[in-house]
Amino acid sequence: MLNIFKKAAIAGALTLAAGAAMAQGYPEKPIEVIVGYSAGGGTDVMARTTMPFIEKYLGDGASIVVKNMPGASGQIGITEVAGSDPDGYTLGTFNLPGMMARTLDREAGYDRDSFTYLANVVNDPNVIVSAKGSGIESMDDLVAAAKEAPFAVTVGMSSLGGDDHFLLIKLQKMTETDFTIVPFKGSAPARTAVMGGHVAVGIFNVSEIAKFQGELNVLGVAQPERSDFAPEVPTFAEQGFDLVNGSMRGVVAPAGLPEDVAAKLRDAFEKAAQDPEFLEAMAATANPVSVVTGDEFRALTDGLYDLAEETWNTTPWN
Amino acid sequence: MYADLLHALPNVFAFANFAAVIIGVIAGIVVGAMPGLSATMAISVLVPFTFGLEPLVALGLMAGIYNGAMYGGAIPAVLLRIPGTPAAVATTFDGYPMAQKGKGGLALQVAVVSSSLGGIASAFALMLLAPPLSKVTLLFGPSEVFWVAVFGLASIIFLLGGNPVKGLISACFGVFVSVVGSDPIYGNDRFTFGQLEMLDGIHIVILLVGLYALPPVIDLLETPLKTGVNSSNLGTEPIWKALPRMKYWKTWIRGSLIGIWIGILPGAGGSMAAFMSYNEARRSSKTPDTWGEGEPEGVAAAEVANNADTASALIPALTLGIPGTAVAAVMLGGLLVHGLQPGPMLFRENPDVVFGFMWQFLFGAILLVLLGGSLATNSFARLLNLPRPLLGSVIIVLMLIGVYSIHGRMFDVYLMLGFGAIGWVMDKLKFPLPPVVLGLILGGFAEENLRLALRIGRGDPAVLFQNTTSLILVALTIAVIVGPSLKKRFLDGRKTAE
Numbered sequence: 001m002l003n004i005f006k007k008a009a010i011a012g013a014l015t016l017a018a019g020a021a022m023a024q025g026y027p028e029k030p031i032e033v034i035v036g037y038s039a040g041g042g043t044d045v046m047a048r049t050t051m052p053f054i055e056k057y058l059g060d061g062a063s064i065v066v067k068n069m070p071g072a073s074g075q076i077g078i079t080e081v082a083g084s085d086p087d088g089y090t091l092g093t094f095n096l097p098g099m100m101a102r103t104l105d106r107e108a109g110y111d112r113d114s115f116t117y118l119a120n121v122v123n124d125p126n127v128i129v130s131a132k133g134s135g136i137e138s139m140d141d142l143v144a145a146a147k148e149a150p151f152a153v154t155v156g157m158s159s160l161g162g163d164d165h166f167l168l169i170k171l172q173k174m175t176e177t178d179f180t181i182v183p184f185k186g187s188a189p190a191r192t193a194v195m196g197g198h199v200a201v202g203i204f205n206v207s208e209i210a211k212f213q214g215e216l217n218v219l220g221v222a223q224p225e226r227s228d229f230a231p232e233v234p235t236f237a238e239q240g241f242d243l244v245n246g247s248m249r250g251v252v253a254p255a256g257l258p259e260d261v262a263a264k265l266r267d268a269f270e271k272a273a274q275d276p277e278f279l280e281a282m283a284a285t286a287n288p289v290s291v292v293t294g295d296e297f298r299a300l301t302d303g304l305y306d307l308a309e310e311t312w313n314t315t316p317w318n
Numbered sequence: 319m320y321a322d323l324l325h326a327l328p329n330v331f332a333f334a335n336f337a338a339v340i341i342g343v344i345a346g347i348v349v350g351a352m353p354g355l356s357a358t359m360a361i362s363v364l365v366p367f368t369f370g371l372e373p374l375v376a377l378g379l380m381a382g383i384y385n386g387a388m389y390g391g392a393i394p395a396v397l398l399r400i401p402g403t404p405a406a407v408a409t410t411f412d413g414y415p416m417a418q419k420g421k422g423g424l425a426l427q428v429a430v431v432s433s434s435l436g437g438i439a440s441a442f443a444l445m446l447l448a449p450p451l452s453k454v455t456l457l458f459g460p461s462e463v464f465w466v467a468v469f470g471l472a473s474i475i476f477l478l479g480g481n482p483v484k485g486l487i488s489a490c491f492g493v494f495v496s497v498v499g500s501d502p503i504y505g506n507d508r509f510t511f512g513q514l515e516m517l518d519g520i521h522i523v524i525l526l527v528g529l530y531a532l533p534p535v536i537d538l539l540e541t542p543l544k545t546g547v548n549s550s551n552l553g554t555e556p557i558w559k560a561l562p563r564m565k566y567w568k569t570w571i572r573g574s575l576i577g578i579w580i581g582i583l584p585g586a587g588g589s590m591a592a593f594m595s596y597n598e599a600r601r602s603s604k605t606p607d608t609w610g611e612g613e614p615e616g617v618a619a620a621e622v623a624n625n626a627d628t629a630s631a632l633i634p635a636l637t638l639g640i641p642g643t644a645v646a647a648v649m650l651g652g653l654l655v656h657g658l659q660p661g662p663m664l665f666r667e668n669p670d671v672v673f674g675f676m677w678q679f680l681f682g683a684i685l686l687v688l689l690g691g692s693l694a695t696n697s698f699a700r701l702l703n704l705p706r707p708l709l710g711s712v713i714i715v716l717m718l719i720g721v722y723s724i725h726g727r728m729f730d731v732y733l734m735l736g737f738g739a740i741g742w743v744m745d746k747l748k749f750p751l752p753p754v755v756l757g758l759i760l761g762g763f764a765e766e767n768l769r770l771a772l773r774i775g776r777g778d779p780a781v782l783f784q785n786t787t788s789l790i791l792v793a794l795t796i797a798v799i800v801g802p803s804l805k806k807r808f809l810d811g812r813k814t815a816e
Contacts, residue, residue: 039365040651048369048655066366071725072500072517079514105505154774160504182460182773183503185766188639188660195638198459199774211661284657318504 026088026261030063033251034092036077038070043093045285046122046249053278057268075102075109082110086256088265091118096248097304101161104312112305116257117297119269120250122282123290124205125223126167126243127233129216131197139219139239142201146177155179156190156199160317161308164203167222167245169311174241191216205247206230207286222246229288248304249287250297266293322665323445326673330681335374339678342382343685349383350390353531353713354720356403356523357387361648363723365655373656377675378682380649385682388588388625389433389690396425396617398538400531400713404522404759405588405624407530407752408596412609412616419612427560430690432570432618436625437683439574440581444629445676448665451582451630452637458583460770461782465791466583467764470590472798473597474756481750488749492757493764495520502766503773515729522644524730525758527717528737533745535717538710566618569599573619577626581643582633588624588643589759593752595623625686629679636660636672 033051037043044066051064069077078099081092094115102108130136136145146153157164160183172178182199184190187208194202195215206221210229220236221227222245236243251269253262272278273291282289292300311317329335349360360383368376391406396413409429416425443451458466471493475485498509499519510516573595580591599619600609609616631646639660641647650660658668665672704712721734744751768782775781782788 038648038651039362040648040654042654044651045654048366068366069726070518072514073505075517076514106507151776180773180776182770184770185502188641192456192634192638192640193459196456196459211659211663214662285654286659318506 026264027058027060027062029089030065031088032090033064033066034077034081034090035066035068036070036074036093036095037068039068041070042286043074043095043249044068046282046287047093047251049281049285049287050121050251050272050278053272053275054265054268057271058264073102074098075106079109081252082114082254084254086116086254086258088253088257088261091251091253091265094120094250094252096120096250096301097163097166097308098161098247100301100305101308101312103305104308105161105316105318112301114255115252116255116262117294117301118251118253118262118265119291119293120248120297120300121269121289121291122249122287123223123246123292124207124248124288125221125227125246126163126203127206127209127221127230128167128171128201128203128219129191129194129209129212130201130219131194132215132217134197134200134217136201136219137217139236139241142219143175143177145200146175146179150178151180153179153201154182154199156182156184156193156202158187158190158204159183159185163205163245163247165317166307166311167203167243169315170243170245171241174243207288210286227288228283229286248300250292262294269293322669323673323676326670327677329374329670330378330674330677332374334372335378335674335678336681338375338378339382339682340685340689342379342384343386343682343689344382345379346383346386346388347390347393347686347690348386350387350402350406351393352716352720353394353400353402354523354527354717355723356391356645357384358644358648359523359720359724360387361645361652365648365652368652369655373658373671374674374678376652376656377671378678380652381675381678382682382685384628384645384649385433385437385625385679385686386690388437388628389430389621389686391624392429392433392617392621393426396429397422398713399534401526403588404526404755405592406620407526407589407755408592408620408624409617410530411596411620412611412613413620415610415612416614416617421612421614424560424614425617427691428564428566428614428617429621430687431561431564432566432573432621433625433690434683434686435570436574436577436622437628437686438680440578440626440629441676441680441683443578444633444679445673448633448637451578451633455582455634455638455640457787460767460774461784462787462791463583464764464767464771464782465788465795467760467767469791469795469798470594470756470760471753471764472795474593474753476799476802481748484749485753488744488751489753489757492525492754492759493761494757495525495754496758496761496765502762503769513729515725515727519762520733520758521724521730522755522758523724524721524734525737526755527721528734529741529744529751529754531713531717532735532738533742535710535713536742538706538713541706564614564618566615566622568602569595569615569619570622572598572602573622574626577623578630580623581627581630588627589755591623591627592620593756595619625683629676629683632679636664637662 033047035044035047047066051066055062055064069080074095078092084090103111136142155168187204190202193199206227206229209216218230218233220239221233222236222243226235269291270293279289349355361380387403388405391401391403392409394400394402395406395409396417399410399414401407401410413425471489475489476482498516500517501508576595577591596616596619599615600606631643635641635646635650641650718731721730724730771781
């Protein structure tokens with residue numbers, strides 16, 4: 001027994017020593033960022049747009065390689081990250097609430113504690129939209145229609161167990177209404193179904209409808225302040241609905257990353273967040289930036305995990 | 319809008335932008351010609367590299383690859399009965415028999431001219447009619463898309479080839495394969511055996527390569543060693559001599575319209591377009607019996623349609639953000655990289671790049687005749703002179719690389735080999751293979767959209783028959799199923815009357 005403790009202590013000391021030695025020269029070789037989705041998808045574009053700026057702020061000719069490991073809605077990539085060496089040379093993209101929801105609705109090869117939380121980069125708030133001329137032009141219209149005939153109002157969204165779904169559950173609870181959920185495969189077909197009048201309303205993220213505001217009524221946006229992507233649209237809070245929800249994309253490392261390496265990386269994300277060039281590039285690629293690092297990012301994850309768990313326990317989605 | 323179109327033209331001729339299209343077309347032909355490598359894959363490999371490129375260089379490469387690959391797939395389809403891409407399956411029907419009769423060169427020339435014409439028609443549809451055609455896409459909700467998929471499946475089962483029962487069995491196998499993976503609504507695992515690799519279902523290229531490439535290779539290696547498959551002349555003559563004899567205007571126009579039409583609908587893509595065009599051309603032919611035995615018009619019908627869906631698949635992609643095909647989906651990613659977000663605003667916000675991209679599509683299609691004609695007949699066709707064991711092993715290596723590179727895992731390679739064994743048995747028992755491919759492509763669509771439609775209708779199947787578009791599709795489906803037997807009865811009746 002003692003032996004094991006001794007070994008662990010030595011191993012720990014060695015890791016710390018190695019860590020301290022490592023951070024000075026870090027990064028010495030290219031850093032790999034694993035993206036659990038295909039090239040050209042939203043998360044991939046976030047990673048590829050962000051990483052040149054992280055390279056810049058890590059300095060010393062740091063080089064970051066984005067590697068796509070698509071499959072199983074990001075599960076294959078993030079499981080790989082969770083199982084990698086915490087040496088700072090393997091990082092991964094992390095999506096919320098999806099990555100947490102997947103630990104509930106299927107057996108996952110990771111959990112909340114499998115990661116060192118570096119930085120959340122994107123926070124894309126939810127919106128509720130309806131087709132122009134559908135008769136639903138405000139939140140009051142929507143709630144009234146749902147109260148009049150429970151389950152008669154169809155709601156298109158990109159999937160079950162995602163941020164869109166959680167927003168609806170919050171709304172249903174808050175207003176004591178029931179809607180019929182129509183989970184499409186991805187947001188674009190759902191959006192088209194709203195435009196074509198095949199479903200009554202849709203729940204999306206603001207970046208997904210920013211370019212469609214001429215064709216859709218946007219009933220509200222689910223964050224405390226109005227979004228730069230749709231400045232005309234009132235928040236839900238302005239209309240008396242306390243709804244804050246969205247989809248987040250960030251970057252994590254495997255658990256046990258040496259503290260100084262983590263600090264160096266977090267620092268690079270914080271510096272990038274202040275770079276106007278970065279903000280411009282992110283806006284052009286439909287990424288609403290909201291950089292949150294370290295413990296705050298962990299707290300954000302915990303909050304979303306709790307929400308997902310509560311939802312799963314009361315209204316499981318499969 | 320048309321002023322914007324002209325305004326974008328000069329920039330397309332900038333050296334780098336035009337060179338990108340040329341390189342793209344050549345690369346596309348090569349990629350398309352390799353079994354297992356598809357346009358989707360080539361473009362997804364390309365997307366990360368385009369971050370540092372000028373938008374029109376990046377988009378020009380993609381437009382070129384897309385056009386090139388849709389034709390490139392015809393080369394092994396004609397010469398070896400191995401479709402290079404899913405869209406080239408219908409090209410094997412008459413292309414391969416032509417090659418066996420020593421007319422492989424002509425088949426390739428018909429293919430390249432038809433591909434190019436289809437691509438040109440599609441590019442014009444994209445340039446001139448994108449806004450009105452995107453309105454058509456909006457008409458297709460879940461119940462309509464469900465009927466499109468059913469119609470496609472019915473056509474492939476009942477119209478192609480002689481035995482509907484065997485066709486049905488093949489199609490069911492394809493639909494069964496489409497069920498593997500997480501279900502489209504709840505995400506429950508089905509037939510995944512706990513493998514994370516199976517969660518997204520079976521990739522179409524894995525099935526295609528296994529079913530279509532392995533059996534011919536085995537055949538190739540089974541037959542006694544000779545010098546080459548076809549050491550005699552391919553029957554090649556200069557393309558300008560062959561050109562005046564290609565008089566398939568009706569087929570070309572019909573195939574282009576079908577391709578454009580299928581392209582703007584979500585999901586089905588080039589393979590369904592090629593089948594439909596082939597079916598329709600054969601039905602209206604005066605000599606339908608010669609089809610399947612080396613009718614050049616059959617090659618024309620398939621190839622014109624699978625290129626005619628290329629640019630039109632981008633219409634819903636650019637205006638609504640929904641890609642008509644898998645390739646269009648990857649290209650959307652490529653556009654986003656350059657800050658081009660799909661939607662109605664796209665044409666107003668970035669006219670020079672968007673319209674430039676459309677011109678590149680047009681030039682890509684035109685260049686296809688020049689580049690494809692010479693490349694295919696002068697170099698690729700000579701592959702056939704390789705000794706059989708060498709040719710067979712080269713193809714096997716390409717298959718393995720192609721399948722491995724989809725997700726970068728050996729798991730897919732083993733799956734492919736498994737499908738290869740199934741394909742070989744089916745081939746020997748004369749079960750048709752095209753319904754399997756379409757079954758996989760359309761089965762998933764049919765299921766997903768049926769379930770969405772029923773959710774919208776809250777469980778009431780009446781929702782499937784509630785509007786005109788659905789009813790028209792139902793009528794077409796019935797016509798496809800009972801049409802052939804009615805026609806036969808009618809002909810028999812006439813014979814007895816005589």
